[in-house]
Amino acid sequence: MDFLRNAIVEIGLWIEGLLINAGLAEPAADVIMTVVGAFVVGFTPLMIVVFLIWMYRKVSARIGGRMGPNSSGTWAGPWGLVQPIADVIKMFTKEDIRPQGIDVIPYNLAPIIIVVAAVMIWAVMPFGPGAEMVGADLNIGIFYVLAFSSAALIAFLMAGWSSNNKYAVVGAFRAVAQLLGYEIPQLLSILIVVMVVSSFVGPQGNPLSLQSIVEAQEGMIFLVVLPLPALVFWLASLAEINARPFELLEAESELVAGVQIEYSAMKWGMFYVGEFMGSVAVSALFATIFLGGWRGPWVDTAPVLGTVWFLLKILFMLNVWTFFQMTLPRLRIDQMLAFNWKFLVPLSLFAICVIGVVNKLIPEGATSWLRSGILLATNVVILLLAWAVLAIGKRRRELRAPAGAGVEVGA
């Protein structure tokens, strides 16, 4: 029964016991278990991604009124489940075309950096309650994730510049404009959550650690308490992972494929996997920060259920991402920049001031329900204010525009 309660920790302890029985000293066994744990945390996302890509293709095909991967032509397993594995094998066996005039080392390094940065993020994700279920519960937690997500930017620049292709360079320029800009609202929205966390878990907790962000959502998930930061975070993250409607980095009709234009075979595959893992990581971050991470029914009695809830929440957010990806058109580059600098950044700066003051004004002894309610009300008021400002601006533009001229869309 104990085994069922927390299977993953029990398996770890069992293997360590085996190693010690085989004659290993305990420190050596500890080191081996740490290495094994690092491999598990690093490789599980890479392996799961193969299945997630199948899910993405299936769901996006259904949205487009198609069948998606299936066995109608060649056999590809039930519902086309084996299709991604065939794709991976195809990718490995394709010829690696190396264009002329490339800068060899940065060109080959860029796809590696993308995948490594995407894998590193999983080290601090809490997969369940307790310290054993986090790769490393760093005291900087969420800041670590943000630091590594900026490595993708360097990789895009390296790839764009070293490919000796003008479309790739334009893609890299756009990557910098978009990724650097949207980092700001993303960071500010997380900062709002971090400010609030310490009021929920008390002064002892570490508000930057993802585990204590999950613990702070004991009464109510943060999506309900702080809907405004959740919205800002999700939109900014969509831009960070180059998803529609912010898919300007590889806008097919303008840039052919953006920075990855000269990549083929497995290096292209690494770009694809790296970007897809970026969306999985954003889904996992959203699930952790705003949907309560591993929280769910019966987690107290069976902690292993926490991992299941966490994965289900990631799947849900991935499908939300797929819906965005399949149903929204692409913005123009000026709209993308204006939406960030004229709407998301001021909104999140305003929200950070108001929510910070309101959260401090609530007395220390207030129940978490009261606190959640007041914060929710504050969020709704700020959202209504933002909507009112947008509506007034739109009215003014319409009045100013000459009759018959198209009204400029965008925030």
Place this chain on the structure above:
Amino acid sequence: MTQLVLFVIFGAITLAAAIAVVTARNLFHAVLWLLLAFFGVAGLYVLLEAPFFAAAQLFIYMGAIGVLIIYALMLTRGVMRQQVPLVNDQWALVAVLAVALLAVLSWLFLQHTWPTVDQAVGPDSLRTLGEALVDPGRYGFPFEVASVLLVMALIGAVTIVRER
């Protein structure tokens, strides 16, 4: 022991990358080496049990300053050439200044008695740092002055590029 090995590794990475920055003949490669040097310094911060500084090093130096340098480089004409001359006609004067700077730094380094602390860094080092930064009696004022400086730089940049 592990600490020492890691320190030597990260120190070697930082030094080698820094030397490569000044000897690289391709400007773009020089920036990439500089990024590697930043990364090595981040590793040293981790060894000093200052993970916040390590992440800030990655986030600010690699993510922002490195990108800014690459951007500035791409706007220059020199980056179009594969090989750039490493020195100009002022190299003799610069060499004298560099040696003088090295001499002053080495003298300071050898003459100063470096304080050491017996106890390890506490688990709440980040909280201590945060509280020190907003405490008016400690670093509150310099912290605010630094933010005013940054805001001034921001406003200045906007003023320069604004169309009139």
